[in-house]
Amino acid sequence: xxxxxxxxxAPALAKAAAPVRQAPxxxxxxxxxxxxxEVSKKTVSRVIxxxxxxxxxxxxxxxxxxxxxxxxxxxxxxxxxxRRSFLIGMVYDNPTAQYIVNMQxxxxxxxxxxxxxxxxxxxxxxxxxxxxxxxxxxxxxxxHGVMLVPRVSEDxxxxxxxxxxxxxxxxxxxxxxxxxxxxxxTHDRDGAAEAAxxxxxxxxxxxxxxxxxxxxxxxxxxxxxxxxALSKRGIELPAARIVEAGYTFExxxxxxERLLSGNQRPSAIFAGNDEMAAGVYKVAxxxxxxxxxxxxxxxxxxxxxxxxxxxxxxxxxxxxxxxGRIAASMLLQSEPGAASVASASVRPHLVVRDSCQPPAY
Amino acid sequence: xxxxxxxxxAPALAKAAAPVRQAPxxxxxxxxxxxxxEVSKKTVSRVIxxxxxxxxxxxxxxxxxxxxxxxxxxxxxxxxxxRRSFLIGMVYDNPTAQYIVNMQxxxxxxxxxxxxxxxxxxxxxxxxxxxxxxxxxxxxxxxHGVMLVPRVSEDxxxxxxxxxxxxxxxxxxxxxxxxxxxxxxTHDRDGAAEAAxxxxxxxxxxxxxxxxxxxxxxxxxxxxxxxxALSKRGIELPAARIVEAGYTFExxxxxxERLLSGNQRPSAIFAGNDEMAAGVYKVAxxxxxxxxxxxxxxxxxxxxxxxxxxxxxxxxxxxxxxxGRIAASMLLQSEPGAASVASASVRPHLVVRDSCQPPAY
DNA sequence: CTGAAAGCGCTTACAG
DNA sequence: CTGAAAGCGCTTACAG
Numbered sequence: 001x002x003x004x005x006x007x008x009x010a011p012a013l014a015k016a017a018a019p020v021r022q023a024p025x026x027x028x029x030x031x032x033x034x035x036x037x038e039v040s041k042k043t044v045s046r047v048i049x050x051x052x053x054x055x056x057x058x059x060x061x062x063x064x065x066x067x068x069x070x071x072x073x074x075x076x077x078x079x080x081x082x083r084r085s086f087l088i089g090m091v092y093d094n095p096t097a098q099y100i101v102n103m104q105x106x107x108x109x110x111x112x113x114x115x116x117x118x119x120x121x122x123x124x125x126x127x128x129x130x131x132x133x134x135x136x137x138x139x140x141x142x143x144h145g146v147m148l149v150p151r152v153s154e155d156x157x158x159x160x161x162x163x164x165x166x167x168x169x170x171x172x173x174x175x176x177x178x179x180x181x182x183x184x185x186t187h188d189r190d191g192a193a194e195a196a197x198x199x200x201x202x203x204x205x206x207x208x209x210x211x212x213x214x215x216x217x218x219x220x221x222x223x224x225x226x227x228x229a230l231s232k233r234g235i236e237l238p239a240a241r242i243v244e245a246g247y248t249f250e251x252x253x254x255x256x257e258r259l260l261s262g263n264q265r266p267s268a269i270f271a272g273n274d275e276m277a278a279g280v281y282k283v284a285x286x287x288x289x290x291x292x293x294x295x296x297x298x299x300x301x302x303x304x305x306x307x308x309x310x311x312x313x314x315x316x317x318x319x320x321x322x323x324g325r326i327a328a329s330m331l332l333q334s335e336p337g338a339a340s341v342a343s344a345s346v347r348p349h350l351v352v353r354d355s356c357q358p359p360a361y
Numbered sequence: 362x363x364x365x366x367x368x369x370x371a372p373a374l375a376k377a378a379a380p381v382r383q384a385p386x387x388x389x390x391x392x393x394x395x396x397x398x399e400v401s402k403k404t405v406s407r408v409i410x411x412x413x414x415x416x417x418x419x420x421x422x423x424x425x426x427x428x429x430x431x432x433x434x435x436x437x438x439x440x441x442x443x444r445r446s447f448l449i450g451m452v453y454d455n456p457t458a459q460y461i462v463n464m465q466x467x468x469x470x471x472x473x474x475x476x477x478x479x480x481x482x483x484x485x486x487x488x489x490x491x492x493x494x495x496x497x498x499x500x501x502x503x504x505h506g507v508m509l510v511p512r513v514s515e516d517x518x519x520x521x522x523x524x525x526x527x528x529x530x531x532x533x534x535x536x537x538x539x540x541x542x543x544x545x546x547t548h549d550r551d552g553a554a555e556a557a558x559x560x561x562x563x564x565x566x567x568x569x570x571x572x573x574x575x576x577x578x579x580x581x582x583x584x585x586x587x588x589x590a591l592s593k594r595g596i597e598l599p600a601a602r603i604v605e606a607g608y609t610f611e612x613x614x615x616x617x618e619r620l621l622s623g624n625q626r627p628s629a630i631f632a633g634n635d636e637m638a639a640g641v642y643k644v645a646x647x648x649x650x651x652x653x654x655x656x657x658x659x660x661x662x663x664x665x666x667x668x669x670x671x672x673x674x675x676x677x678x679x680x681x682x683x684x685g686r687i688a689a690s691m692l693l694q695s696e697p698g699a700a701s702v703a704s705a706s707v708r709p710h711l712v713v714r715d716s717c718q719p720p721a722y
Numbered sequence: 723c724t725g726a727a728a729g730c731g732c733t734t735a736c737a738g
Numbered sequence: 739c740t741g742a743a744a745g746c747g748c749t750t751a752c753a754g
Contacts, residue, residue: 027500029731040741045733053739072501076440077731080746085437087480097665101458104481117502119448119478120465139388140433141478249669275669282671304458308610308639308666310646390747401725406749414723438747441730 028069037065048073075115085142086116088331091134091158092149093125096275098303099320103149106324114332116144125152131161138167145169145331147324153177154217170327174221180343184327188218188300189225191316191348192270195298196229198314198350199268203358204296208241208266210255210276216247222272222300241266245276252279260287260295267359268296274303274315281309296356311354318348389430398426409434436476446503447477449692451685452495452519453510454486457636459664460681464510467685475693477505486513492522499528506530506692508685514538515578531688535582541704545688549579549661550586552677552709553631556659557590559675559711560629564719565657569602569627571616571637577608583633583661602627606637613640621648621656628720629657635664635676642670657717672715679709 030048034041039058046054047062054062065071079085090107092100100122107118121137123130130152138146145168152158153171159178162169171178174188199207209226212219227237243258245251252271256279259266271277277299281291289295291311299306302317326344391409395402400419407415408423415423426432440446451468453461461483468479482498484491491513499507506529513519514532520539523530532539535549560568570587573580588598604619606612613632617640620627632638638660642652650656652672660667663678687705 031731041732042741043739046740049733055739058739074441074731075502076437076446077746078733079437080435080441080748081731081733083733083746087478097458097462101461105483108481108483115501117448117480117498119480120469122466122469137478140476141436278669282669285671305666305669308636308643309670310643392747402748403725404723407724410749416723419723435747438730439749441732442747442749444730444749 028071030073033065033071037062079142083142085144087119087141087143088116088328089119089121089137089143089146090149091121091123091146091152093123093152095150096303102320103324106321107147107328110325110328125155131158134158135161143167147327147331150218151216168331170330172323172327174218184323184344184346186318186323186346188221188348191300192222192225193229194350195270195316196226199296199298200230200233200235202356204268205235206266207268208259209237210252210269210271211242211244212247212272214244219272226270247273247275249275249279252276253282256280256283260284260289270298272300274299274301274305274313277313278305278309292355292357293360298356302351313355314353315351316348317351319346322346389432391434394426394432398423440503444503446505448480448502448504449477449689450480450482450498450504450507451510452482452484452507452513454484454513456511457664463681464685467682468508468689471686471689486516492519495519496522504528508688508692511579512577529692531691533684533688535579545684545705545707547679547684547707547709549582549709552661553583553586554590555711556631556677557587560657560659561591561594561596563717565629566596567627569620569630570598571613571630571632572603572605573608573633575605580633587631608634608636610636610640613637614643617641617644621650631659633661635660635662635666635674638674639666639670653716653718654721659717663712674716675714676712677709678712680707683707
């Protein structure tokens, strides 16, 4: 009922329309809380920031009021005063989608209910200006910290830049590249060794390896772990059984073609990631080589692909979500200077499916 | 060299250590720019916000100074004063990883160099509290706007909540669900029709369909588009040839088992997404039914999986990155109230690979 | 077209 | 343990 039509509005009705003259649900500010809790805004600020310099009773009174009005401090006001934000950046360079998404879920696990949010920043490390791009991103948004995902996490120049401008960061990598408080180490080497042990234990002796690009630390580690573990068990890989590829499906196809074309085929292939393992599947299927009867295959990453191939691919799994969670929580815990004691570490493990069996000699 | 140890520090040296008494590279503020350009800070503010109320000469002088000192306004100060941020939220509910990542790339394409950043917010729409979660997210961060990705984009209650609190949003969906200025329409129906026409043109007559869950709008559209297109060409799908599954690999396997177990097999199967199509591959491979010789298969999504299966899967592609770019740019362009004229629209198309051929009757 | 004042909601630095 | 003042870097509302 439009107001204008009521020629003589009853005062009572008018009052009901705007009861108690209280802004409907305007967000409370620190001043409101201070007034309602009968303290100064500075004391409320201390409670917000968990300062020990507040009397227990005072703290409880303030917290009760905050809870009652569902108060949360304005991140922009805090950001302005603190000169830094409550934003965590995730910087990455085009690994596979599932990896990125799992990593994001992990980071979000860590910051849930902390008042922090996740800002994503994919970049292209082949572009020489990409470090400047990250620099601008960090400065502009006054990021609380950034997580560096492989492969950008391996770029020392990036880490140096962040250290220079005093931005906290955490790096996820297959080996330690920095002080412990900044590293989440994934030990890819151990995962590759487990794959090697598995194939050897099945009875394979003529084994081939498709590696990722040697410029990738993870590829180097996976290769070294695999070769060393076999060597420990008395199997030396001849150079012809090691083919370097590019971590892509197509490069895996090309590598598998080389490996499977001769008349002396290996009985098993370990691929440095699942994409390349899928390439092996394609070549084998096309050539009528049946997996696992005539060829065993192991991948790395345990991507969604692994369980969708047929036969399902055995693959080394990295706990990506955990890695993301740990990398993000390192940023929340540590003060910029303070070094935490323990270095974070995570272990890969082999997920056995249907792509391997003893060789048919 | 610690200062205390130098008993008589040479004044000249001390001066060299802090040359010209100018803060090394402290970020300039609006006040610095105002002083250097010899205008008031308000005028600088006008230039920043592209106000027309600035003399051309003045504007150029201010812009020159801003450029010279590489000045960008502090997003927190602006956020505080404006009461809203320069953050775009992306809200989504667990579709596949590649979809999410492509969507993120698209959104980032749109906001590049705009001063906006992308904040991700995955959520679980089966959780009844998820709308409150989005509410808090939006209010807390004072988001400039949010993009709603399927399937949360289909939830009218979510859209209503956002409209209620005056938050701008854009919705990506297979059909129009809202005013044109807020929709990116993907026309899944047309893509499914193209798949139907393709199979029919190859000569298939006994065709089966594995649909996604009927509660998904996209599944409904894909099914309708496929069935109608076949009907137009004189092929009616009997009920037994339509199996509802859950958009997952496993559900695709189960559906394919039903479809391929009888002795009267269809000669072609259209799956509502690639995950389920991969399930068809698994069943066919296991049963010794060769693709495409004995069975043609078409998927939907053109996920990475499609080209990694063997034979490579023909699949309907949605321009996901474009969808993300358009959805994000809609948020940047429009003022909260202003309705843009055209509705955004995007078309799927069939990517033909090696999974289909004429039936072997 | 331009500017001086007040304010956004917090914090730091200083007192007590 | 608590508080009054000043300030973070912008904008709005008001003048001119």
